[in-house]
Amino acid sequence: MEKYEKIMVGLDGSEQSKLALERAIELAKMAGANLLLVTVQNDAKFMAMAAGATATYRMDPTLIDDSRKQIRAFMEKCVDQVKQEGIPVDAKIYYGDSKTELAEKLPESENVDLIVLGATGLNRIERMLIGSNTNYVVQNAKCDVIIVKDPADNE
Secondary structure, X not given: OOOOOEEEEEOOOOHHHHHXXXXXXXXXXXXXXXXXXXXXXXXXXHHHHHHOOOOOOOOOOOHHHHHHHHHHHHHHHHHHHHHHOOOOEEEEEEEOOHHHHHHXXXXXXXXXXXXXXXXXXXXXXXXXXXXXXXXXXXXXXXXXXXXXXXXXXXX
8 A cells, every 4th residue: 555645635615625634634644644735716717707797796806815815814724723733734825727736736746645635615506617626636636536525415
């Protein structure tokens, strides 16, 4: 069995990604691995929303800045959680297409051995419109991928 040295956790603030972080912490403890916490913000989504805005509704220009502040705050909480467990951790926020960043670019550039993701952070409509990041990562990553499901989803 391969020994994992660097485990990347894809985080988006959803309950599923929080479960993925908890599982990654367990795995890192068992393997003696480092964690890389990653979130990828796709500003193009905001631009698409702005382009589709009607005359009666205009996107607030601070929406992207507010979103970035929320992501930073969430990542700081996650880093603190990992540090409390005594696990070496690094956290990075990227901007771009989350599918290709998580599946292809980051695992290669960061020398990742394992990717841990929540089953989905999107609602059903978003999955239909833009597809599942998780599915894309499973299909395209060159390293191992663990998908963490919420036990409540099976009830």
